[in-house]
Amino acid sequence: MIDGGLRGSEKILVISPHPDDVDFGCSGTIAKWSHQGMDIAYIICTSGDKGTDDPDMKAEVLANIREEEQRRAAAIVGVSKVTFLRFKDGELRNDEAFREILVRMIRTYKPDVVLSMDPANTRFENPYVSHSDHRETALAVFDAIYPASGNRNFFPKLLDEGFMPHAVGRIFFFATPTPNTWIDITDAIEAKIEALRCHRSQMADFDNLETWVRERFGEVGREKEMAFAESFRQLEIPH
Ligand SMILES: [Zn+2]
Numbered sequence: 001m002i003d004g005g006l007r008g009s010e011k012i013l014v015i016s017p018h019p020d021d022v023d024f025g026c027s028g029t030i031a032k033w034s035h036q037g038m039d040i041a042y043i044i045c046t047s048g049d050k051g052t053d054d055p056d057m058k059a060e061v062l063a064n065i066r067e068e069e070q071r072r073a074a075a076i077v078g079v080s081k082v083t084f085l086r087f088k089d090g091e092l093r094n095d096e097a098f099r100e101i102l103v104r105m106i107r108t109y110k111p112d113v114v115l116s117m118d119p120a121n122t123r124f125e126n127p128y129v130s131h132s133d134h135r136e137t138a139l140a141v142f143d144a145i146y147p148a149s150g151n152r153n154f155f156p157k158l159l160d161e162g163f164m165p166h167a168v169g170r171i172f173f174f175a176t177p178t179p180n181t182w183i184d185i186t187d188a189i190e191a192k193i194e195a196l197r198c199h200r201s202q203m204a205d206f207d208n209l210e211t212w213v214r215e216r217f218g219e220v221g222r223e224k225e226m227a228f229a230e231s232f233r234q235l236e237i238p239h
Pocket of ligand 1: 017020131
């Protein structure tokens with residue numbers, strides 16, 4: 001029995017604005033799905049090179065640290081395919097260049113299911129969720145999936161390079177204000193905590209991380225009588 005209504009043979013692609021967003025948003029679910037043998041890859045759009053207040057930290061050094069943190073976090077939840085697009089932190093825009101690269105990646109990995117942040121989350125209640133890179137990536141990923149990736153008339157030069165149209169079947173949006181899918185991550189909560197621990201450079205309150213994760217994802221699970229859960233808005237894409 002696969003969570004989220006999946007068969008277990010789907011290919012999964014997670015598209016994350018920064019290193020660590022995937023681990024806050026969905027790495028418990030990823031740990032479960034990879035344990036169930038699913039084929040999962042990560043695309044990380046920036047390497048988080050502005051994620052510091054240390055005046056002596058150079059952007060390229062921080063980018064290297066954060067890529068390594070993300071690779072280790074991915075390995076903990078069973079994911080070895082991690083691609084960094086290396087856009088500059090804080091400068092993502094839902095423009096042609098970004099969408100073309102996303103379409104190229106979608107046509108490369110040919111996922112059945114994509115996980116990304118919810119473009120409908122425009123409440124600005126939580127500064128972390130509403131970060132510009134999160135908003136822009138959420139929109140760009142949706143636009144790249146529908147209709148661009150499945151339509152040969154978008155980015156026609158990609159056809160010449162061998163990137164044939166690929167239609168994604170559904171999206172699981174995380175960081176969503178209107179979830180319709182809850183995944184029980186009780187068996188994966190330790191893996192999620194360990195994955196988040198890898199992002200040490202971003203954890204000002206590292207000592208309280210485990211307590212925060214247990215409280216936060218315990219709260220998500222409570223209304224569905226799960227000890228710990230991650231929630232998503234699942235959307236079928238018509239073809
Ligand atoms: Zn982020």
